[in-house]
Structures are given as C-alpha cells and as structure tokens.
Amino acid sequence: MKIFISIIVLLSLIGCSKKKSENQNIVYYKKHGQLQIAVYEKFSQDRDRTQYFETDSGEYLAVWNKIGPAIEIISLQDKLSKARIPIFKDGPDRVGVTNGFFIASQDSILLASIPPTVFILDFQGKVKSQTSINNPENVVNYLTSTNETPFLFNGSTLYGAQPFFKNIYQINESEASNSKLIYTINLANKTDQEAKWLPVYRPKDVWKDGKKSVDFTWADRGDSIIISPNTDHRLSVISKESGELVENIEAKSKSIDDFRIINGYPVGDQAVIDNLTKGHYDLLLQDKYRDVFYRFYFVGINWEEYGLSPMELKTNPPKVGVMVLDKNLNVIGEHLFENHELEKWNYFVGRGGLYVSTNNPNRDDFDENFLRYDIIRFEGLEYED
Template identity: 25%
Template sequence: MNTTLKTLVFTSLVAIYCCSCQGNSKNVNSIELMPSEEILSFPIDDSTSNVSMGLVYYDGQLINVNWTTNSLQFYNLKTQTKDKEIFFEEEGPNGVGGIFGIYPHNLDSIFLFNQVASVITLTDTSGNIKNRIQYEAPRRYSNAFVHNAYALSPPLLIKGKLLVKTHITGNYRAMTEEDLSKSDMAYSINLNSGSVKMEDLEYPEKYLSEGLKLFEPSIVFHPEYTVYSIFGDHRIFKKSKSGELETFEGKSQYLDEYLPKFPIDGARLETQRYLLGSSRYESLVYDDYRKVYYRIAYPTLQITQEEELIKLRQSSGPFVIQVFDESLNLITERYFEDEIYLPNNLFVAEKGLYISINNPFNPTAEEDSFRFRLLELVN
C-alpha cells in the first residue's frame, strides 16, 4: 500500500473519533532539541508502506505493525535490517483478528489488540499464541484503544493488571460538560479473570464549559501515577494512585491562546479544518532514558481551499515538539516548518528521539525504506 493511501487511513481514523534542520526553537533552560546528522534507514518490502501505522521500540528492536499483512516486523537498530516477520491469521482457531496495536511488555510477552472483539492475544517473537484474555468493556466505553501512531497511549502491565486507554461511545457531537465530567479515559484489565476496573482518570474540569472540543487524550502510564494531555488544552495533568490531581502549564508559544471549538453544525470542510488545521496537542511521549516528556503540537493554519486539506491528509504540515522535564516543567520547544518529517512516526531509543523523514512532500523520501533522523537534547 502506498504512502498516500496509508496516510489517508490514518487521518480518517482521526475523523471517526470526533523540517529541516532549520527549525525555530524556544530555549527555556539552555537546552535545545536539535536534529543530528544520524539517520537510520531500514529497507522494506513491497507489502510494507514507508509510513507506518504503528511503531514500537523495545530492547534494540523496532517493531512495525503492518496492517496490510496482519503481521509484526522486527527491525534491528544496530544492523538496520529486518530480523523477522511474524504473520497472524485473522480468523479461525489461531486467529487474532485484525491487529490494531501492540504492547510489548517484553519480547516474550507481546500483547495484540483489535477493535472488533474484547479479546487481547498474548504472543512472543516466535508468533506462538500463548494466551487469549477475554474481557468485557464497561458500558459506554470502547474496547481497549491501543494505536501506535495516533495520540499515543501505550498500555502498562502492573501486578497482573493491564492499564489501557478507552474512548467514550455514543454521539460525539452530543457530549456535554456534565457527561464528560462523569467519564473516564482508562481502565485496567485483570489478566487472570478478565474483570475490568475504571481508573478514575478524569477529563479536565470545565473542559467543555465554553463549547465542544475534541477530547482525545494521550496518556503515559507510570506505576505510581499517570500523566496525560488533551487535544484542546494547553495544560498537562498528573494523577497519583492516591487520587491527587495536579495540573501544569504547558502552552506552546506557537499555538493560539484560546484553542478553537469543534464546529458542531459545521460543514465537512469546517470539521476537517478543525481536525487537521487548528491549534491542538496530540501525542505525549515519555523518554525513560533522559526522564523527559515530548509533546507533539500543531499551530493553526490559514486554510481556505479544500486542496490544502487534502494535502494535510497526506502530511501533518508544520508542527512543534515540546520537551518537559520529569517535574513537568516546559524546558524547550522546537518548531518544524518544512515538509521533511512525519511526527506520527516516531520512537524513543537509547540515543534520543527518532522521527520519520519520509514525509510524502520531502524530495529525499524513499519508498523502499523506513528513514528516521535522530533528534537530540543538547545544552
């Protein structure tokens, strides 16, 4: 499947749930996020798009979720080659459904998620089906939502319970402040019994008090607390296991002071303009090696023609990467304007943050390989 088609699939998902090295940088504490000279390049076959629908790094392996072939591909960071590919049946006694996202607890315990059935499949790097966990999503909530390229929220396994993100079901446009205040972003699944427990991870108070906004969260689970960000809020939130909720200011200088509202009665063009061209925050990513958080943000674009939106369905356009320290202080942010990078294809490894340079409008993009540039935090 070609790059354009794969990216259209990605942006359609957003609607359903309704640079070069010359970037500008805001430097708060003498730290900058700088593109390095290091580029990783992994050759891919004809069945693999150079834009991934899911990337996860674990222990020297970059795992790609290939929706086209319902497979997992394992790439070695040192050799920049594919070590293996594991294909899974969708139906039958060995079927796992269509793989939507994955969570590698370790290379012997890789959890596979789909969006059709309330079933999680446990496998390993040999492709053996080790277990199937049946659970029932709570009323009003979706199955576990695990997507490795959109509003990243990787699960976390703690003492036999798997913490996962969920979505509120129902008419998105009819959501009220009262309904949202009673809603949750996540639940835990007991892997032994399949029982489910809400995590009391609440949406920000009065988030919809002035009008409807997309309430898509990006979540980082930790054993003792959870950190999360919301599509239409400048702040970052931290919820402890004891129930204490802290808020931290995180406004990007490149985004609007007042984030826009969802056009409830708007035409398709207005809705797409809101989803793809308005000031917003998306993935929050934790870097365990440097103990920092990266947050992807998008500035408002002046869009007047549908052709401009069509282009944004293939490429993110300008974006910002914010960096927060472990205490959730904003320490630096960098603006990327040129059509070089794809911020929904990134991962963190020992050296730093790697981001795809296969933007379809990048003249150096390669159809037959994954390519990533290393971004480093430097003083």
C-alpha cells in the same frame, strides 16, 4: 548625569545576567544523525504503531507491516528484520480487527482487537490467552494500543485508555466530564481478568470555552501516568498506586493559543479546515534515558497556501512542533519543524535520542522503500556518547 547613566547600564547588565541564569535549563535542538532502513517489497509501514525496545542483544524497532499483516522486529544495529510475527485473520489463532500492539517481553505480545479484546500472542503469532474488555457502567466502544495511547504495562498490570465517545456531537459536558478514562487488567491473575476502571475523569470545566475534541494521548513514568489532552494545555498526573488524579499541570506551547470549537455536525471539508486553522497537541513520549517528556503539537495554518487538499494536509501536517518537559513537566524547550519535515505520529525514543520520521509523502525526497528517521538531540540534556 554620567553617574546616573552608569547606574542604569549596571542595573541592565545585572538584569540580563539574572534572566540568563533563570533560563539556563532551556534546551536547544540539534540533529545528531539519521537512521535509514531499507525495506523489502512486501512491506508497508503503518505509522500508527512503532515501538522501540532493548534486549541483551541490542536495540530493536517493532513496526506494524500492513502487508500480511505482521509485526516486523528490526535490529537497529544491522538494520535488518530479525523476526516477522504473523497476525492471523482466520483459523484457531485469528484475532479480529487489530488496532495496535505492545511488546511485553521477548516472547509475549499484547494485541488490541475489536470487538474490544486483549490478545496475548507468542512470537509465532499463536494466541496464548485473551480477555474481553467490558463493563456495564462504562461501555467500551474502542480498543487501542497505538502510538497515541499504547498499552502501559508493568509486568502484571495492563493500563488501557478509553478516549472516545460514540457521538461527540450529541454528548453534553456533564457526560464528557463523568466518563472514566482508564481501565486496568491484572494479567497475572488467571481467575479474574475483568477490566477494572480507575476513578479518573476529565476536568469539570473541559468545555467551559465551548465543545472541543476530547481525544488525548498519554505516557507513563514509573508510578505515574501522564494524560495529554489534544485540546487542553494542562497535563493530568495520575497515581498508579491510588488510581486517582494527583494534579493538573499547565504545559502550554508558545505556538498554540486556542482550539477548534465544535459547532454542529461537519459539512464537507469545513471541519477539516477548521482543525487546520487551529493548532492542537499530539503525541506525548517519555524519554527514560534523560528523564524528560516530549509533547508534540500541530500549528494552525492557512491551508490554501500549500497547494494541497485539506485532507492531504490533515493526514500530513506541514508544521509539527515538539516541547521538551522536565521530569516535573515544566517546559524547558521547544522546537518547530516546518515545510513537511516530519511524518505525523511516527516518532519514538531510543538510547541515542529522539527519533522522528522524515518519510512525509509531501516531501520531494519521499521514498517508500526506506524507513527514515532523524535522530534529534537537545543541548542541555545528557547523552551517553
């Protein structure tokens, strides 16, 4: 009997050792530091668009200032604004209704505008050129370069996303799965800058469990584009070279099981409440320094427990999670921020780690006079310092 028990214990230890070995790549969250930037009186950040970039002179953050409006270029070294790029709403350089930007180089900005037009601006806000986005077979009703679906740009070719429908309540599954998602423009070709559409579609079974949101976010990694649907565990890998779908990869959060099903037109706050009850995925960010991805998500909650209106909770969800995916999109770690720790959509990746905004208005220490980011690192990933 003693020999039998000893064998069981030995096998148990071997099993535990093997399990630990299989999970050795799991990464763990830790707070590395904080970035705090004081802002001047005529500054109001639009959290929908924040872009980190580097030059020979250091690290910078491009932030949309709603007052002006303007794009502020802030140095992360001395935490001061180094340039203020005006966005003109009248005159010869007017750009219409703006919806995000992309810093393409040290003297060029790609600006998304509505009616759907891509403007190329210099750092004085002057319009260098513009291209209308249209296609009789795939009508563009929305143009964006926000944190959700920023322009992807490789120096000559611009990739843009078309995630939305005019009326999701009337569209059927066939229409949803046959609409193209990605257009490209060759900005280096001065004689032909017409938008070309890639043969990339949503999965045919997109609504097999019922009609859901078709919104998505995306990121790129060299020769690939990764599409992250808000209401699908699968990620779609698109080849830039062929312009086609390579594969769908399951990347499920342990905190999300199902999604809100759309049943008819919304009435009052019910659709908002239904969204809060069910979780969904959010931004997808690539970390080129560690060659990983971060897939954010919102956890389903009981809104009545928080003492806030459904709309207040939708605008600033109390629980925000982040998954860490390796270069092959395998899930290697996950962390949940609770109690209004983060501000929705306001995250970026820098050389120092993952920066997440803590300027959630529902926090007791919220202060509109500062931009505040926690610098997050994950044990198991490599950092330069």
